Amino acid sequence: MAQRSSIAAAAGTLSPVERNRESAIIERMRKRLLAFLLFLAPAVMAEGLPDLGEASQAELPLQMEKRIGESIMQDIRLHEPAYMDDAEINAYINRLGLRLVSQSTEARQDFEFFVLKDATLNAFAMPGGYIGVHTGLIQAAQSESELASVLAHEISHVTQHHLARQLSTQSQAQLPMLLSMAVAILAARSHSDLSAGAMMAGQAAGIQQQLNYSRDFEREADRLGLQLLERAGFDVRGMAAFFERLQKFGRLYENNAPGYLRTHPLTTERIADIENRIREMPYRQVPDSLDFMLVRAKLKAGEGTPGDAVTEFATQVRQHKYSSEIATRYGLAFARWRAKDYDGAQREVDLLRGLKASSAMIEGFAAQLCLSRNDTAAALNILKPAMLRYPQERSLAYAQVEALLAQGSLQQALSATADDLQLYPSDAHMYGLQARTYAGLGKRLLQHRAQAEVYVLQGQLLPAIEQLQLAQKAGDGDFYEHSAVDSRLRELKLRQAKEAKESKQKTP
Numbered sequence: 001m002a003q004r005s006s007i008a009a010a011a012g013t014l015s016p017v018e019r020n021r022e023s024a025i026i027e028r029m030r031k032r033l034l035a036f037l038l039f040l041a042p043a044v045m046a047e048g049l050p051d052l053g054e055a056s057q058a059e060l061p062l063q064m065e066k067r068i069g070e071s072i073m074q075d076i077r078l079h080e081p082a083y084m085d086d087a088e089i090n091a092y093i094n095r096l097g098l099r100l101v102s103q104s105t106e107a108r109q110d111f112e113f114f115v116l117k118d119a120t121l122n123a124f125a126m127p128g129g130y131i132g133v134h135t136g137l138i139q140a141a142q143s144e145s146e147l148a149s150v151l152a153h154e155i156s157h158v159t160q161h162h163l164a165r166q167l168s169t170q171s172q173a174q175l176p177m178l179l180s181m182a183v184a185i186l187a188a189r190s191h192s193d194l195s196a197g198a199m200m201a202g203q204a205a206g207i208q209q210q211l212n213y214s215r216d217f218e219r220e221a222d223r224l225g226l227q228l229l230e231r232a233g234f235d236v237r238g239m240a241a242f243f244e245r246l247q248k249f250g251r252l253y254e255n256n257a258p259g260y261l262r263t264h265p266l267t268t269e270r271i272a273d274i275e276n277r278i279r280e281m282p283y284r285q286v287p288d289s290l291d292f293m294l295v296r297a298k299l300k301a302g303e304g305t306p307g308d309a310v311t312e313f314a315t316q317v318r319q320h321k322y323s324s325e326i327a328t329r330y331g332l333a334f335a336r337w338r339a340k341d342y343d344g345a346q347r348e349v350d351l352l353r354g355l356k357a358s359s360a361m362i363e364g365f366a367a368q369l370c371l372s373r374n375d376t377a378a379a380l381n382i383l384k385p386a387m388l389r390y391p392q393e394r395s396l397a398y399a400q401v402e403a404l405l406a407q408g409s410l411q412q413a414l415s416a417t418a419d420d421l422q423l424y425p426s427d428a429h430m431y432g433l434q435a436r437t438y439a440g441l442g443k444r445l446l447q448h449r450a451q452a453e454v455y456v457l458q459g460q461l462l463p464a465i466e467q468l469q470l471a472q473k474a475g476d477g478d479f480y481e482h483s484a485v486d487s488r489l490r491e492l493k494l495r496q497a498k499e500a501k502e503s504k505q506k507t508p
């Protein structure tokens with residue numbers, strides 16, 4: 001009953017527009033997952049229950065998992081309001097995740113980590129190696145090792161194909177309920193009615209059990225996760241500490257436990273298991289990285305009203321209530337920037353310089369601040385050495401193009417985007433910047449051509465085709481540019497026809 005009233009409460013917080021948008025997402029997820037289940041069910045049913053010890057590779061081709069995951073991910077990027085499209089936070093969570101993945105001997109696929117702006121404690125793995133983390137979980141972690149322990153656990157669910165195996169142990173008659181369950185696993189989100197809707201669609205009583213990964217899967221993810229943590233150089237004690245804290249939290253919620261506990265049931269036995277394993281591992285104190293602290297400060301400083309954020313960080317600075325002065329001053333600078341107090345933010349940046357803090361996030365912020373004050377020359381002066389120092393930082397590359405555009409140096413902006421796209425040919429954001437640059441230069445064919453690539457990379461073929469048709473009619477461009485547009489258009493139309501045919505076959 002507590003469950004039902006909390007569902008009603010959660011649904012009540014959504015406006016009709018939001019609810020429509022969310023139900024559209026549910027609908028798309030449902031369709032894709034159904035395709036996924038129908039694909040995997042017959043093969044697996046014939047074999048009977050898969051053995052936990054056996055590799056289930058044959059049961060579920062990696063490409064299929066990848067495609068399902070990718071299309072759900074594209075939906076999330078485009079339509080999920082909570083998706084954090086923040087290059088710095090993205091870069092951080094992927095660095096942390098990939099540091100763990102690189103220690104796995106079983107990872108046979110690419111991974112992508114992403115952050116959802118949601119105060120609840122949750123993290124989840126989707127088919128195909130896509131792992132989502134709520135901002136609430138990042139804030140609740142008391143050390144970087146604690147955050148890493150949740151990622152390591154999720155990574156292990158993926159490398160062991162637990163989601164697919166969990167689904168494949170069920171009988172075909174249960175498919176509709178399984179579908180609800182899968183949607184709920186992927187979308188156990190507090191403020192959305194995704195999981196609520198899923199639970200009502202299935203039998204509410206039975207679904208809760210089905211939601212959980214099995215105990216064996218949980219134990220396996222803990223065991224392999226601990227190995228990843230240790231090999232990647234984190235403090236393995238972080239896992240026990242964090243899970244224990246989550247369990248305490250769970251008790252406060254009673255039946256309405258945080259999403260993470262619902263999909264990864266934590267038992268005292270499980271925590272005891274982890275502690276037993278840890279006892280045999282050598283003690284190691286691991287300091288948090290500066291970026292971990294800066295990311296948390298940025299998330300915190302981005303919450304609530306700018307005024308509240310300024311007050312909170314200013315109080316911490318004044319009372320010396322912090323574990324890192326650099327991160328706290330950075331948070332204050334960010335909050336002041338949000339409050340449009342650019343002089344105040346600059347004072348904090350100057351102080352940070354005095355503290356000899358070195359991070360791409362601080363350089364990126366300092367440049368952004370200059371841009372906000374319309375001092376593009378100063379922004380570029382900061383960005384140039386910063387990009388040499390942090391060549392892989394996407395946010396710096398974006399900021400440089402923004403600065404060049406703001407300054408009206410369109411040719412320079414164009415060569416910056418072209419050079420960058422050579423190295424990062426699947427960066428939709430950079431193509432978007434290039435389209436803006438072409439627009440500024442009055443090159444209409446090339447503008448639509450670049451915009452088409454943005455849509456291709458977002459998985460939106462129809463708008464991409466439309467852009468190429470606009471490019472054909474743009475009235476500028478030379479012979480070579482036109483034939484490049486024509487051949488790209490032919491290619492995309494073929495791809496579109498193929499996808500339309502496939503989805504007709506799979507979607508009931």
Ligand SMILES: [Zn+2]
Binds near residue numbers: 153157
């Ligand atoms: Zn789990």
